[in-house]
Amino acid sequence: MASVPPARHLLRAKDLADARYFDRLTVDDMAAAAGLSRAHFSREFSRTFGESPRAYLQTRRLERAAALLRNTDHSVADICMDVGLESVGSFTTSFLRAFGKTPTAYRAAFPPASTFAMVPACMLRVRTRPEAPSRIAKDSTREEDVQVTG
Helix, strand or coil: CCCCCHHHHHHHHHHHHHHCCCCCCCHHHHHHHHCCCHHHHHHHHHHHHCCCHHHHHHHHHHHHHHHHHHHCCCCHHHHHHHCCCCCHHHHHHHHHHHHCCCHHHHHHCCCCHHHCCCCCHHHHHHHHCCCCHHHHHHHCCCHHHCCCCC
């Protein structure tokens, strides 16, 4: 039976961080997903991907926070909590370091979220679909079709 390349195990941990960045995910959780000890996992992850597991997870969280700042009107504190961070102060510092602006200044550089109508595609298809002629005929009523009884 062929052994699985070590990088494959590391991808499991990376996928876990991508999928559950908003949870209280730790390096131990990521190491368990990779099936490696914490120390060996951290060394291998850093060697393979060029950054530590903790830095990778932080980057995912900050990228998601940036998207939420651009596309929603949620408060900075709510966004901080939504992406799995616990301190607004450390979130602001980390965000400033990563994006060169505070979260509030970053948001101000984009149009307000209220200018975008976030309508699900399925609803757009339903509302813009042409109606079948038979349905239109059944739904429409003409004055001469309506009988008034008195």
